[in-house]
Amino acid sequence: MLDQDLKTQLKAYLERVTQPIELAAALDGSEKSAEMHSLLQDIVSLSDRITLVEREEPGVRTPSFTIGRPDGSVHLRFAGIPMGHEFTSLVLALLQVGGHPSKEAADLLEQVRNLDGDYAFETYFSLSCQNCPDVVQALNLMAVLNPRISHVAIDGALFQDEVEQRQVMSVPTIYLNGEPFGQGRMELAEIVSKIDSGAAKRAAEKIAAKPVFDVLVVGGGPAGAAAAIYAARKGIVTGVVAERFGGQVLDTMGIENFISVQETEGPKLAAQLERHVRQYDVDIMNLQRAQKLIPGDLIEVQLESGASLKARSVILSTGARWRQMNVPGENEYRNKGVAYCPHCDGPLFKGKRVAVIGGGNSGVEAAIDLAGIVSHVTLIEFDHQLRADEVLQRKLRSLPNVKVIVSAQTTEVTGDGRKVNGLVYQDRPSGESHHVELEGVFVQIGLLPNTEWLKDTVALSNRGEIEVNARGETSVPGVFAAGDCTTVPYKQIVIAMGEGSKAALSAFDHLIRTSAPTQDATRAAA
Structure with missing residues (x-):
């Protein structure tokens, strides 16, 4: 064996x-x-x-x-x-x-x-x-x-x-x-x-007793990990508060474009990031979701647990999540046929009919992978053509059990009350609606920044991304941002790491110019 x-x-x-x-x-x-x-x-x-x-x-x-x-x-x-x-x-x-x-x-x-x-x-x-x-x-x-x-x-x-x-x-x-x-x-x-039941309350009390940080990183993905390492190497008091350390990388299967590493997997890279951060004097507060940012001489980050943290500077690296279609039936049948990870859930649909929504690289890769497991894949793309790399499109066209429908808008996911039994799409040129019978719908239509909690606090683009300049500065003094939650183009791991490093260096420069960072002796006492 x-x-x-x-x-x-x-x-x-x-x-x-x-x-x-x-x-x-x-x-x-x-x-x-x-x-x-x-x-x-x-x-x-x-x-x-x-x-x-x-x-x-x-x-x-x-x-x-x-x-x-x-x-x-x-x-x-x-x-x-x-x-x-x-x-x-x-x-x-x-x-x-x-x-x-x-x-x-x-x-x-x-x-x-x-x-x-x-x-x-x-x-x-x-x-x-x-x-x-x-x-x-x-x-x-x-x-x-x-x-x-x-x-x-x-x-x-x-x-x-x-x-x-x-x-x-x-x-x-x-x-x-x-x-x-x-x-x-x-x-x-x-x-x-x-x-x-008492664990969350005890954790919140422990967090609330934390001293003031020089740099508080909100988010534990590649951008947040890089920011924490660069900040800690400056010898300043650094903390990371994250809903889940590793972020969206944990949901990524194969990574083949991380320079100097020919091939790896998301969970493996996330574990390596955490180990690297823990080599430094960084206070990691995991499984904590940020709820509100309050600017001031000391910037406050309030958490859903009821605790709050204060820092002289903050780096926002909250990343992004899978974008939803926002059509009737999607939420009702989530995890009942509506899925977002073909690698995870694909084997459960062996021999069944499924649809993939989205014709970018993620959607076409999902359709190719699923075609080897399920009986039939219907790929639905809103645009008049697929947007995936040509090499992926050629592979997709070679598969006999895949049908591609372009210029189509998914309008509803249907089901029998227990699980998915189909979807409805509208042919955009003609306006006609069609129902496709199937058992699974895999949504692959891009990312949505995790920034709702920052509305009316920092400037956001019309897509909800945090607006940053070349130094990673936001509209709020002392608050920086990096990674997929920002307006920086091209949402890639290697870019997020570079932006996180830049944001940490900018935060350190801000501390030097505006106030003396906490001394090592103070950090040791804390």
Whole structure:
């Protein structure tokens, strides 16, 4: 099952295992069971601390396997073969069950251990989903730390009947004790906060007690990370407050135009950005959403949690999100057939009919990827021609199960109350409306800046982007901005990083000219 390179890497990791691990497999005569058995045998062959047993258990998904300890104190199961993006989840589960400590914050780990209650989690994932591993790994870790927590990670493509029954049309989808708990990427702290009702209040109180920052970066994407690094290197008190560190990069599959790195993936790059920032004396406040900016000698940023932060200068790098069509049915059927990530959710539509809205690079790439999974793709573009690179258009035209409709405006997503069953588009030249029967709609029509909270505070363009000059300065003294939320053209990772660096240098220059930055001694005392 594993090639020699993977075996060599895995063997090196398993040398860190200090406690015995028992793999218990529930198998049948299927091809997938044979693949799973081969994978488990490979794992067992790499460490004398790991044993494999086959165990028939009524009601247990087949094929599946548990990773546990002989005393039965860990309840962690994979219902599927965790390769692809989930191979890292498999490795981490083996290490953590085997006694290797997690790198999560000590206070967060203790919070998980002290959770009082019985929590049975189920996560539906797809092997091509780059957001799923974060959820799977967080819940696996919780199952390792607390014997009253269990987790089953389920490959939706392998258990299609179950996915249909539960109407799972987006991954990751999480159930807790049989009831829907959450969808989309969630970090450990966010999951724990949803369970522990007092966690958010405690976090807000802790944030409210923070001292004044010299530079406060709002947003943790490439622009925010670069700004934080450049500011911290100047020796000034730097903080980052972010709704999710990594930003939209976390939702990006393949990255092939980041100079000097031939190919990488969004979550991997986001993790590298965070590690780089944490090498410096930067206070990262994650899972916090900014709500209001109040200018003044000390600039205040109020958070949705009720806490507020003050700084001598602020760098806004709140990024952007997928733009919605804003048509009837889109919100009603979001995650019920309306999706925004073809890599994540595409496998759930295997053999079905879908549409892709948008004829730019993102839309055409989505249509090409989906054509290899679904039965048919209808690509709908508002303009009279596709706007994607010619090389992508040639590939698209070569696919037999793709239909392209141009000069068309989507006017409605239709459904049966539970899930999508089609869409309506208007032919722009004739004005005629047409209904297309399908099961999924993937929206790929560009980005919308995350700037609504700044309205009437800083100058925004008619597209909602923060207006900045060549130095990254906004209309408010001491407030700078960088990245996809600004008027700077070409929304690219490498450009956002450069703009974030520039904004930090401009903020430092502003501090030098207007007030003395906090001294190192003051920072150390804080």
